[in-house]
Amino acid sequence: GSTLYEELGGRSGINQIVDNFITEIEYSPDIFPYFENSDVARFHEKLSEHICMLASGPCAYTGDTMEQVHAGMNISERDFNIGVDLLINAMNKANIPHTTQNKLLATMTPTRKEIIYK
Numbered sequence: 001g002s003t004l005y006e007e008l009g010g011r012s013g014i015n016q017i018v019d020n021f022i023t024e025i026e027y028s029p030d031i032f033p034y035f036e037n038s039d040v041a042r043f044h045e046k047l048s049e050h051i052c053m054l055a056s057g058p059c060a061y062t063g064d065t066m067e068q069v070h071a072g073m074n075i076s077e078r079d080f081n082i083g084v085d086l087l088i089n090a091m092n093k094a095n096i097p098h099t100t101q102n103k104l105l106a107t108m109t110p111t112r113k114e115i116i117y118k
């Protein structure tokens with residue numbers, strides 16, 4: 001495809017990545033505790049929209065800002081990196097090529113400072 005959105009397999013590809021990511025989170029003793037009180041359906045919807053937007057897909061993100069969402073979580077650099085690893089696992093299980101994975105991860109790098117130790 002010509003856009004990152006298309007390379008990810010469009011909305012259905014992104015949904016599969018997010019499904020896999022949620023499973024990864026559920027099995028991670030480091031990351032799951034952050035999500036103990038989260039609404040999984042909302043998280044699925046908002047994260048899918050967010051990835052779609054980052055990938056220049058035809059979606060509007062309707063969730064809260066990254067700073068608002070993660071405020072008070074005090075996410076360490078270590079846990080942030082574990083989160084990235086879980087996303088990579090999720091993309092591998094969705095058969096996303098590594099070059100495409102790296103493009104998505106690059107769109108997320110600027111977000112890092114809005115999430116760590118907030």
Ligand code: HEM
Pocket residue numbers: 031034035037038039042043046047050062063064065069070075079080081083084108109111112115
């Ligand atoms: C680049 C990295 C990240 C991005 C782009 C990201 C993005 C998002 C998005 C779009 C949402 C949904 C917002 C909404 O409901 O309005 C969300 C929720 C959440 N994120 Fe992140 N996130 C990142 C990293 C992390 C990390 C590393 C953790 C924990 C270690 C984390 C913990 C959470 C939790 C617990 C929620 C649910 C909040 C709730 O239930 O209200 N996030 N994130």
